[in-house]
Amino acid sequence: MRLPHRPPPGPGTTLDTALDVRGLRVDFAEADTPSAPAVDGLDLTVRRGEIVALVGESGSGKTLTALSVMGLLPPGAQITEGRITLGDEDLTTLPPKHMNRIRGHRMAMLFQQPKVMLDPTCTVGSQVAEPLRLHWGLGRHQAKARVVELLRDVGIPEPERRASAYAHQLSGGMAQRVMIAAALAGEPGLLIADEPTTALDATVQAQILRLLRRKQRESGLSVLLITHDLTIVTSIADRVAVMYAGRVVEEGSVHEVFDSPEHPYTRALLKASLLQSEEGRLFSIPGSATQSRGLDHGCRFHPRCPLALDLGITGRCSGDEPPLHTCGGGHRCRCWASRPGIERVGEAVGV
Ligand SMILES: Nc1ncnc2c1ncn2[C@@H]1O[C@H](COP(=O)(O)OP(=O)(O)O)[C@@H](O)[C@H]1O
Ligand code: SF4
Numbered sequence: 001m002r003l004p005h006r007p008p009p010g011p012g013t014t015l016d017t018a019l020d021v022r023g024l025r026v027d028f029a030e031a032d033t034p035s036a037p038a039v040d041g042l043d044l045t046v047r048r049g050e051i052v053a054l055v056g057e058s059g060s061g062k063t064l065t066a067l068s069v070m071g072l073l074p075p076g077a078q079i080t081e082g083r084i085t086l087g088d089e090d091l092t093t094l095p096p097k098h099m100n101r102i103r104g105h106r107m108a109m110l111f112q113q114p115k116v117m118l119d120p121t122c123t124v125g126s127q128v129a130e131p132l133r134l135h136w137g138l139g140r141h142q143a144k145a146r147v148v149e150l151l152r153d154v155g156i157p158e159p160e161r162r163a164s165a166y167a168h169q170l171s172g173g174m175a176q177r178v179m180i181a182a183a184l185a186g187e188p189g190l191l192i193a194d195e196p197t198t199a200l201d202a203t204v205q206a207q208i209l210r211l212l213r214r215k216q217r218e219s220g221l222s223v224l225l226i227t228h229d230l231t232i233v234t235s236i237a238d239r240v241a242v243m244y245a246g247r248v249v250e251e252g253s254v255h256e257v258f259d260s261p262e263h264p265y266t267r268a269l270l271k272a273s274l275l276q277s278e279e280g281r282l283f284s285i286p287g288s289a290t291q292s293r294g295l296d297h298g299c300r301f302h303p304r305c306p307l308a309l310d311l312g313i314t315g316r317c318s319g320d321e322p323p324l325h326t327c328g329g330g331h332r333c334r335c336w337a338s339r340p341g342i343e344r345v346g347e348a349v350g351v
């Protein structure tokens with residue numbers, strides 16, 4: 001596929017970069033009405049051995065970003081702009097056959113519903129063995145022995161017996177461990193995990209997150225972790241990218257972004273998370289992200305932003321799109337109010 005616009009790899013892309021996404025745009029080919037892009041100019045980098053969390057409300061384009069990287073977009077969706085670089089390869093130009101070799105071998109994905117993703121007609125052992133045979137050319141016996149090792153490594157008791165089980169015989173937590181074993185079997189450098197613990201109870205969730213962290217430490221695995229749960233981000237991620245209406249509006253180390261959030265949207269997300277965990281209260285950000293999809297002028301967040309009103313900069317906010325500018329260290333934010341030289345009254349919005 002020839003793309004209309006393919007920006008160069010991002011500034012600072014080096015051998016240490018596991019994944020670099022520049023200017024990614026994903027559109028749905030609608031029969032009659034042209035719709036707003038679901039991912040719209042997204043820039044994202046994951047360094048080797050790093051866990052980066054991609055957070056944002058439902059519908060902000062997180063899953064489509066992941067599926068774009070994997071080359072697994074649903075029918076009708078297509079990458080219309082951008083470049084996705086894995087190591088030294090531009091994935092947006094690779095033929096499907098080459099992508100098949102890369103998937104499972106150099107990158108793998110973990111989905112939210114492990115039981116749905118596992119094939120009910122095959123034993124879990126044969127599913128974990130598949131990448132071993134496909135990418136490493138292991139014979140039946142070697143693959144079987146390696147499957148047992150992999151299942152044991154992800155904390156599955158009695159791995160010899162469990163290898164012969166079917167998906168319906170496993171708990172949700174066990175099924176997700178099997179999926180992790182299958183994802184890691186091909187020894188990928190990058191794991192994309194899309195809400196991998198959402199369907200699991202808190203104890204199992206913590207075990208799965210510890211397992212990912214251990215893999216990162218032991219084998220230098222890079223992880224792009226998609227979640228709407230900010231407590232997960234603080235417990236596991238090195239860096240965080242906050243996504244709104246198809247693009248990143250704030251990014252930095254977890255410490256930079258969560259201790260000193262610059263973007264009013266990040267502040268609102270943090271407030272919602274805090275109220276939920278401390279008071280059990282559900283707080284949703286007033287308005288809806290669909291108000292912002294495909295806006296072709298101004299800041300995407302301006303229809304919902306309380307800070308713009310407080311600062312009296314609504315004209316600026318609705319007129320010009322703020323760039324993603326540096327606000328110290330690796331912390332970057334897309335908001336006129338956080339730009340050096342403009343008065344900072346972020347606390348005024350009370351979030
Ligand atoms: N299969 C689909 N068909 C049409 N539109 C879709 C489809 N999947 C996603 N979208 C659109 O793309 C937006 C972003 O989706 P998604 O990436 O799944 O968001 P997230 O993972 O952040 O919740 C959705 O709000 C929806 O409008
Ligand atoms: S640029 Fe303006 S509208 Fe956008 S987040 Fe900042 S203050 Fe709000």
Ligand SMILES: [Mg+2]
Pocket residue numbers: 062063064
């Ligand atoms: Mg999603």
